[in-house]
Amino acid sequence: MKAVIITVGNEILKGRTVNTNTAYIGSFLTHAGYDVIRNLVVKDDPDEIGWAFETALSVSDLVVSSGGLGPTFDDMTVSSFAKHFNIDLALNEEALSVLRQKYSMQKLPVTPERQKMAMLPVGSIAVKNNVGSAPGVFMELNEKKILILPGVPAEMKDILSNASSLIGKSDFFYYDDTIHLEGVMESSLAPFVSELMKKYSGKVYIKSHPLGMENNNPKLDVEVSSTGSSRKEVENDVKSAIEAIREHWKERIGK
Amino acid sequence: MKAVIITVGNEILKGRTVNTNTAYIGSFLTHAGYDVIRNLVVKDDPDEIGWAFETALSVSDLVVSSGGLGPTFDDMTVSSFAKHFNIDLALNEEALSVLRQKYSMQKLPVTPERQKMAMLPVGSIAVKNNVGSAPGVFMELNEKKILILPGVPAEMKDILSNASSLIGKSDFFYYDDTIHLEGVMESSLAPFVSELMKKYSGKVYIKSHPLGMENNNPKLDVEVSSTGSSRKEVENDVKSAIEAIREHWKERIGK
Numbered sequence: 128m129k130a131v132i133i134t135v136g137n138e139i140l141k142g143r144t145v146n147t148n149t150a151y152i153g154s155f156l157t158h159a160g161y162d163v164i165r166n167l168v169v170k171d172d173p174d175e176i177g178w179a180f181e182t183a184l185s186v187s188d189l190v191v192s193s194g195g196l197g198p199t200f201d202d203m204t205v206s207s208f209a210k211h212f213n214i215d216l217a218l219n220e221e222a223l224s225v226l227r228q229k230y231s232m233q234k235l236p237v238t239p240e241r242q243k244m245a246m247l248p249v250g251s252i253a254v255k256n257n258v259g260s261a262p263g264v265f266m267e268l269n270e271k272k273i274l275i276l277p278g279v280p281a282e283m284k285d286i287l288s289n290a291s292s293l294i295g296k297s298d299f300f301y302y303d304d305t306i307h308l309e310g311v312m313e314s315s316l317a318p319f320v321s322e323l324m325k326k327y328s329g330k331v332y333i334k335s336h337p338l339g340m341e342n343n344n345p346k347l348d349v350e351v352s353s354t355g356s357s358r359k360e361v362e363n364d365v366k367s368a369i370e371a372i373r374e375h376w377k378e379r380i381g382k
Numbered sequence: 383m384k385a386v387i388i389t390v391g392n393e394i395l396k397g398r399t400v401n402t403n404t405a406y407i408g409s410f411l412t413h414a415g416y417d418v419i420r421n422l423v424v425k426d427d428p429d430e431i432g433w434a435f436e437t438a439l440s441v442s443d444l445v446v447s448s449g450g451l452g453p454t455f456d457d458m459t460v461s462s463f464a465k466h467f468n469i470d471l472a473l474n475e476e477a478l479s480v481l482r483q484k485y486s487m488q489k490l491p492v493t494p495e496r497q498k499m500a501m502l503p504v505g506s507i508a509v510k511n512n513v514g515s516a517p518g519v520f521m522e523l524n525e526k527k528i529l530i531l532p533g534v535p536a537e538m539k540d541i542l543s544n545a546s547s548l549i550g551k552s553d554f555f556y557y558d559d560t561i562h563l564e565g566v567m568e569s570s571l572a573p574f575v576s577e578l579m580k581k582y583s584g585k586v587y588i589k590s591h592p593l594g595m596e597n598n599n600p601k602l603d604v605e606v607s608s609t610g611s612s613r614k615e616v617e618n619d620v621k622s623a624i625e626a627i628r629e630h631w632k633e634r635i636g637k
Binding site for chain 2: 132134137138139140141142143144145146147149150151152153154155157163164165166167168169170171175197198199200201233235238240241259260279281303312313314315316317318320321324332334335336337339343350352
């Protein structure tokens with residue numbers, strides 16, 4: 128099952144904020160068996176947000192977005208999504224009662240800006256936010272799943288965890304492991320890696336990450352990963368490929 | 383002038399690596415006066431890479447990519463880009479001579495895997511890489527600019543800097559500043575921010591970034607930015623808007 132992750136926010140595009148949310152959600156979904164195929168980052172702009180959801184839904188089974196869920200004028204992810212797919216917004220009584228409770232604890236009124244966070248697409252579910260005020264939004268559309276999260280990392284993580292059962296697990300298991308090698312260049316290892324992947328008929332994926340070169344001593348992380356329907360097979364394949372790389376490296380360095 | 387930043391790499395999509403390259407490039411381009419409108423992250427896959435460049439070029443004047451420029455089987459950004467736009471690859475003598483020099487210093491041969499890094503699209507320019515082996519690739523296509531960078535951050539930063547004059551500066555100046563506020567919630571500030579932006583007729587953009595709530599004391603960074611043809615006007619607008627926010631905050635907290 129395929130997933131696309133969307134981030135909404137000018138601060139990401141300008142490089143003011145590093146997009147750690149996407150990495151967190153990517154790891155979460157990968158370990159739930161999803162194949163994360165694209166990340167799309169767009170501006171706080173209704174047309175751009177509409178484009179991102181349209182594009183993401185056209186190639187995936189699950190779309191998770193973060194950003195643009197707060198009380199300010201440029202928090203427009205939910206309304207832009209709903210407008211793009213012609214879905215009405217309605218006051219979600221559950222979300223409103225949570226907002227009322229949170230703001231009353233601080234002796235603050237639920238202003239129109241705050242109430243906006245309880246206007247959800249008709250047919251969606253408000254997903255609990257234990258950290259902040261705006262709930263997450265989950266809905267199904269044309270047999271695809273959509274989860275809309277806020278951009279504040281602590282809130283995003285909390286709601287994502289609360290949405291686990293809604294997102295569901297894929298029938299596939301994912302496993303990876305990394306071996307750290309010194310004294311071998313990525314380009315020297317490349318032919319062996321290609322051969323090894325052929326040997327596993329595409330069941331393992333091997334990617335080398337060069338870590339730089341110090342005193343002419345190149346360092347490399349080699350990551351081996353696999354996805355499949357048998358957890359045991361997936362783990363065994365990764366472990367035996369890691370061993371094959373270790374043996375090859377020993378032979379080379381021994382020379 | 384609009385820009386789109388592409389990242390190629392499964393490790394980003396799986397959340398193994400946080401996409402710091404995009405933030406660096408986004409900040410670099412924003413301060414050169416470009417309006418960075420989208421980030422696209424795609425897999426190490428020829429079709430996906432082709433889609434990313436096609437999509438990016440359809441909405442922007444400049445496309446900068448990072449990742450997929452090394453010697454391994456899954457480094458395929460240049461070849462996938464060239465194939466998608468029907469551009470032939472040819473051995474770039476300048477890039478090859480740099481590769482030969484770098485590898486000969488380590489008494490290593492230029493294998494086919496290594497020579498691949500000197501196969502560049504016909505009509506492109508090899509951009510100097512003082513840190514690693516693979517040069518950057520710059521070319522113009524239908525009056526749009528394309529810069530293809532490697533994924534290793536130190537190499538990416540070096541080449542991006544070397545490509546400054548090729549990318550060019552926009553005729554616009556960008557300026558931003560941030561004011562840190564305590565004791566005021568994003569939702570409390572929202573109506574004032576909307577009013578203030580109206581007052582500046584859209585010439586300044588104000589975005590609040592909630593930093594969480596400690597002991598019922600909310601913290602907020604409020605970022606004010608502006609882009610325009612007069613550097614002085616842009617800076618003055620941002621500074622006076624920051625002052626207006628500071629005054630408003632003092633009044634509120636004083637109450």
